[in-house]
Amino acid sequence: MNPLAWWRWQALFENRAIFLQGLGQTVLASALALGLALVLGAVFGVMAVSPWRLPRWLNRAYVEFTQNTPLVVQVLFLYLGLPYAGIMMPVLWVGVLGLGIYHGAYVAEVVRAGINSVHRGQLEAAYSQGFNYFGAMRHIILPQAARVVLPPLTNQALALIKNSAVLAMIAGGDLMYYTDSWSSDTLHYGPAYIVAGLLYLVLTLPLAWLTTNLEVRLGRGQRGVA
Amino acid sequence: MAGFTELLLQGMSIVLRAENLRFLLKGVGVTLELSLEVILISFLLGVALGILRYARVPVLATMAATYVEAMRNSPMLLLILAAHFALRLTAWNSGVAGMSLYTSAVLAEVVRGGLNSIDRGQWEAARAQGFRYVQILWHVVLPQALRRMIPPIVSQFITVVKDTAYVWLIGVDELTGRAKIIMGAHAEAVIALFFTIAVVYFIVNYVLSAMARSLERRYWARSF
Amino acid sequence: MRRGMMAAVAAAILVSVLGLTACSSSSGGSSGNGKSLGQSADAIQKRGVLKAGVKIDVPKFGYKDPGTGKIDGFEVDLVRAVAKKILGDPNKIELTGVTAKTRAALLDNGELDLVAATFTITEDRKKSLNFTDSYFTDGIAIMVKKSSGLTGLKDLDKKKIGVAKSATTKARLQEKADPLGVKPEFLEFDSYPEIKAALDAGRVDAFSVDGAILYGYLDDSTQILPDRYSQEEYGIATAKPKTDLAKVVNDTLAEMKSSGELDQLKQKWGLK
The missing domain is CATH 3.40.190.10 (Periplasmic binding protein-like II)
Incomplete structure (x- = not known):
């Protein structure tokens, strides 16, 4: 009973539609969650450098709470806890919201670091040119910060794809879920996990390569972790 | 929303029962033990892999690079499940193995980054003093690099603590798993349960990240 | 074919020998009840405690309370009944948590006297273990x-x-x-x-x-x-050679069935 016997691979190939369906769900959930994370990250990142105390405080609360509690717990709460409050989101939205909120906190930190990397004198200069706070942010600070934040942002996208496997824990129909389900039905664990691993790498390696390239080209930054 | 608060309070009265608290607290112990084991193994592996790549040891460096790229770009959950079901390790061992495969790859990059951050001029200076390669690496470069690596290692430790929440999947009864066991008997306490364990994780990780920040301040002030 | 026949003959001899020992010892008994229940039961009496394997993660059947550390359930009560029969005291039991993987092995190596752990009776399993009649039908x-x-x-x-x-x-x-x-x-x-x-x-x-x-x-x-x-029928399992013990356990269950005690127990644990 060779765990990697040829007929096991054939069985997997015949059932490839299941894996492709899972892959599709993984890509869809990741893409939507990334969009949400970018929006949340931009808003909360700007709040972090706000001249007012309340937005700064909100930023800290969001970032600290999200980064210091497990994604698993957050997602389970959305999936099993919220229905008690009368909120029954479809499982895809639970995944998108969970992943988006979690990575939004990391993106917010990236955005904050990016803004802080632009010299404060530029804000003063913009004020003296008649820009208000929001105008200065939009036209002067953020465009410059964008260059600094690009490598860590691609890295966040990568981390988000990896973390999307959390959907398997709530029957989310993603690649990890179907890999798990199919392999425990058929006992073809070896081929199933190898193929799933390779499919994840197909998604993540280009981003890893892009991150490294951007880091080299922009000459700074260290790959963070999430 | 009123129903929500009511449920939270009602659930808290179940969660805060002495036997349930004791049960969860033991889970915190399991979580910390697993995290420590993973971070120690990963650190040792990571240093070895990082040095192999930094020193460009022929063949081994390429193998290390392949390992690092494959592991750190795969979902940790996949590695844990593969260790359990494909490699047939026990639950605890597959938790440790799956998490360490991933974490060691991340730390290898931290180590390599740390080593690269040390000025190459120090090599020449030390060589002029008659030191050999291994001596310079071990006595001059590595100690300085390790100091700079402390903050990213601590932040990876936080990631490890959070990711232990995955191992209930294969039957390790850490904090999240134990919360789920209680949830099986008291589904109405689900909100309170997740709230409670989130707070526990938060406290553990907040203490860790506060430590990381203070270390960061001390060492960055010194090295620049 | 030859080997199969030899095995059958050997098994027949073994069974008859065991049967004889069981019969002979039941006539010249030395237990507290005045009459021996067989060699295996004697050994348990000598030891003073019945070693049983039960589930510890199936509430109402065999479940270890996380707070108190006590194992309780319907199947634990069945073990107590057997202990009462053999030792005269339902509390002389030593419980071990078993899983689907460990339960047969622990009987084979003699570490446990019996296993009452949501163990489904199958023809395959009967080849390597003794099972009592079903005490619970499940599926x-x-x-x-x-x-x-x-x-x-x-x-x-x-x-x-x-x-x-x-x-x-x-x-x-x-x-x-x-x-x-x-x-x-x-x-x-x-x-x-x-x-x-x-x-x-x-x-x-x-x-x-x-x-x-x-x-x-x-x-x-x-x-x-x-x-x-x-359809799954749960039975109490004992090691294959200990047919005398299997009979004692089965008799205990049969008595509980006819006296209505078994139904009472199911009622007690909410399994009706």
């Missing part, structure tokens, strides 16, 4: 919310059924659902508590697994539907 069952109005598999077309990963539940239910033209959607979870929570939260319409396990999650708002989608 794959379905739990739903009382308020749902669902009464059986036929009502579950296009409904969501929560099942555990790596269990055969899905395949068995699918087999039974196909002829009814019912197409449920199966959602697979990692552990039972999650399925129960998903049922309570309304994420799934039904929770399906072996009835014994479902009973552990039964509460005021849920019910277990009467149909079973597979």
